[in-house]
Amino acid sequence: MNVRVLRIELRRSVALWAGAVVLTTALAFLYLLSGPWWNGTALWTAQWTSMALWTRSLLIFLWPLAVGLGALQGLRDHRSNVSELLTSTPRPAWHRAATLAGATAITLASAFGLLVLQGAVHVPAVTEYTHLGWLPISLVGALSLVAGAVLGMGVARALPSPLTPPVLAVCAFLFTNFLRQVPDSLESAVPTAMVPNRISLLSPPVAGVREVLLTLSPSVHVGQTLWLLGMIATGFALLAAATPRARLLALTPLLAGAALALLVLPSDPRRTYVVDEAAAAMVCDGPVCVTKAHQTRLDDLAGPGRKALRLLHDALGGQAPVAIRESTALRSLSDAPERPRDAVLFDFDDGVIATAKGEELTRALVAQGMAPVCFARSDNESGTSGELAGQSVAAGWVLGDLKPLGGTVHSLRDQLDLARPVWKELKALPRSEQLSRIRAMHAAAVSCKGDPLDVLAGGESR
Amino acid sequence: MRWLTLYARSRQVPASFAAVVISAVAVWALARDGGGGPGDPRLSALVLAAGVTAASIGLGGQDVALERTAAIRWVPRRAAHVLLIGTVVGAVLLAVQTMGEDLATTAFVVRDSAGLMGLVAVGATVFGAQYAWTLPISWLSFSLFAPPSTNTPTQVATWMLLPPGTAAGTWTALVLTVAGTAAYAVAGPRR
Numbered sequence: 205m206n207v208r209v210l211r212i213e214l215r216r217s218v219a220l221w222a223g224a225v226v227l228t229t230a231l232a233f234l235y236l237l238s239g240p241w242w243n244g245t246a247l248w249t250a251q252w253t254s255m256a257l258w259t260r261s262l263l264i265f266l267w268p269l270a271v272g273l274g275a276l277q278g279l280r281d282h283r284s285n286v287s288e289l290l291t292s293t294p295r296p297a298w299h300r301a302a303t304l305a306g307a308t309a310i311t312l313a314s315a316f317g318l319l320v321l322q323g324a325v326h327v328p329a330v331t332e333y334t335h336l337g338w339l340p341i342s343l344v345g346a347l348s349l350v351a352g353a354v355l356g357m358g359v360a361r362a363l364p365s366p367l368t369p370p371v372l373a374v375c376a377f378l379f380t381n382f383l384r385q386v387p388d389s390l391e392s393a394v395p396t397a398m399v400p401n402r403i404s405l406l407s408p409p410v411a412g413v414r415e416v417l418l419t420l421s422p423s424v425h426v427g428q429t430l431w432l433l434g435m436i437a438t439g440f441a442l443l444a445a446a447t448p449r450a451r452l453l454a455l456t457p458l459l460a461g462a463a464l465a466l467l468v469l470p471s472d473p474r475r476t477y478v479v480d481e482a483a484a485a486m487v488c489d490g491p492v493c494v495t496k497a498h499q500t501r502l503d504d505l506a507g508p509g510r511k512a513l514r515l516l517h518d519a520l521g522g523q524a525p526v527a528i529r530e531s532t533a534l535r536s537l538s539d540a541p542e543r544p545r546d547a548v549l550f551d552f553d554d555g556v557i558a559t560a561k562g563e564e565l566t567r568a569l570v571a572q573g574m575a576p577v578c579f580a581r582s583d584n585e586s587g588t589s590g591e592l593a594g595q596s597v598a599a600g601w602v603l604g605d606l607k608p609l610g611g612t613v614h615s616l617r618d619q620l621d622l623a624r625p626v627w628k629e630l631k632a633l634p635r636s637e638q639l640s641r642i643r644a645m646h647a648a649a650v651s652c653k654g655d656p657l658d659v660l661a662g663g664e665s666r
Numbered sequence: 667m668r669w670l671t672l673y674a675r676s677r678q679v680p681a682s683f684a685a686v687v688i689s690a691v692a693v694w695a696l697a698r699d700g701g702g703g704p705g706d707p708r709l710s711a712l713v714l715a716a717g718v719t720a721a722s723i724g725l726g727g728q729d730v731a732l733e734r735t736a737a738i739r740w741v742p743r744r745a746a747h748v749l750l751i752g753t754v755v756g757a758v759l760l761a762v763q764t765m766g767e768d769l770a771t772t773a774f775v776v777r778d779s780a781g782l783m784g785l786v787a788v789g790a791t792v793f794g795a796q797y798a799w800t801l802p803i804s805w806l807s808f809s810l811f812a813p814p815s816t817n818t819p820t821q822v823a824t825w826m827l828l829p830p831g832t833a834a835g836t837w838t839a840l841v842l843t844v845a846g847t848a849a850y851a852v853a854g855p856r857r
Contacts, residue, residue: 225800
């Protein structure tokens with residue numbers, strides 16, 4: 205009987221449409237546009253957590269749509285002028301509210317589930333790091349769509365005007381946009397919002413992903429679940445309530461949920477987005493280590509890495525680094541990357557390392573070991589051309605021939621134009637003088653003082 | 667005159683107009699705190715979209731089937747209704763910004779309110795008046811989060827936010843305006 209009612213409800217309501225609109229808009233956004241979710245190391249199929257966070261970030265426009273469509277659904281009885289008729293039936297009001305809310309909840313949750321499934325198809329092919337830590341992110345996402353729709357229904361039932369759905373949708377849109385967390389920041393290594401962190405977490409969407417190792421902390425999930433459950437309770441109570449007094453009372457769960465959530469949610473962005481320790485754990489092959497999230501790339505890296513370490517030892521002697529590690533430190537966009545003396549630290553965000561293979565990779569690692577960069581290179585940062593040319597001269601000095609390093613926004617020709625005069629001058633010097641300049645350049649690069657190319661050309665380090 | 671009053675009442679015009687004015691004033695107040703800064707197209711596109719969305723509920727009456735039986739010429743009336751929505755929504759924004767903060771240039775307001783007005787008219791024709799708001803809201807959110815690009819398909823997809831005078835933006839708005847107004851005038855809201 206209940207299944208039959210549900211089927212009728214699905215056929216006669218916007219529930220199916222709501223699911224279809226949410227799914228198609230999200231897929232169209234992901235597949236028709238090429239944004240940061242298709243580029244770099246933190247693309248949406250890079251890892252389970254990235255997939256969950258990117259699909260959840262789409263809630264910024266899916267959630268207002270769910271609220272608006274829910275409100276349309278809530279207006280149905282009013283539109284067909286049967287509200288009065290239905291109050292005369294003996295069946296309790298919450299029965300009808302439950303079928304109405306249930307049908308929409310099922311379609312919206314399955315639409316979001318299908319979206320996540322679409323991502324889940326891609327992920328196993330790319331990464332070997334399998335875990336379930338991403339699941340709460342997606343579950344809260346699905347819950348938020350359901351909560352938004354039920355709240356929309358409740359509000360529309362309480363304020364039955366054709367204007368309610370568009371106004372609610374626009375208000376929800378403003379809500380998600382003003383509370384939006386933005387990942388690209390010069391001041392902070394983790395996504396931050398314009399408003400206080402706790403308040404911004406009341407909005408279900410999360411920021412896009414810039415760093416693949418970041419995940420949401422458990423207290424965020426707990427706080428958001430409490431808030432969303434309060435929202436569902438209020439929406440449902442508004443759907444079933446008949447008197448103005450009951451409607452006013454129905455607001456209690458929403459306020460209680462908000463209060464509880466604000467107590468639980470972290471106040472600091474650093475405790476909102478935390479490093480996933482399991483993903484950041486090191487997997488090593490001898491002296492070459494990568495994070496567990498990037499385990500698949502270790503095989504390609506181990507051989508060239510060992511060779512690069514050998515070459516560095518020949519060139520720098522006792523000062524040479526003895527290990528190669530992937531960098532895991534969080535960093536805001538303007539910060540210089542870490543440059544320890546004893547290890548070569550690299551980042552797969554750096555196109556020079558990420559795109560190179562075999563011999564090229566050895567050269568890139570030697571370059572990074574000889575002159576670690578002060579100005580990071582990634583999808584959002586270009587590095588400096590002087591540093592890049594300095595790196596190619598240094599690597600050329602170790603390997604015996606000058607070749608440009610690819611994979612950056614700076615063109616190969618510009619790089620060679622900068623590097624060639626320095627290279628010729630350096631090679632013309634006596635061996636001991638060459639060695640002292642190389643060592644000076646290494647010291648300057650490690651301490652981040654002075655442009656490596658200037659130092660190689662005989663300039664003073666600052 | 668009596669016909670007009672009754673028509674306006676049946677199309678929820680007072681409520682829609684109030685919503686249009688309130689949203690324009692609210693966003694103008696937000697912009698004054700330096701939220702987006704002058705010349706930020708996102709805020710003005712948002713006001714215009716919110717305006718046409720609020721007005722779109724009037725594109726259908728209480729009983730569409732009954733209205734169709736009226737022996738009057740619907741085509742010019744419907745066309746006038748759509749054009750009036752675009753004019754009023756654009757004019758409210760222009761009027762609000764004469765009080766101070768500049769949100770957008772007149773060319774931008776004209777293009778966007780015309781295009782959005784066509785868009786809700788398409789929505790009302792295809793889905794019915796109560797669903798017409800989904801089109802501008804979905805499209806606006808799509809363009810707000812799409813990364814800026816110079817290739818034509820993306821420019822068409824983000825026409826609302828392009829600077830005025832960009833060919834792709836102008837043409838998309840023009841096509842939407844003409845198609846939407848014509849479709850609604852001839853076919854009317856979906857039953």
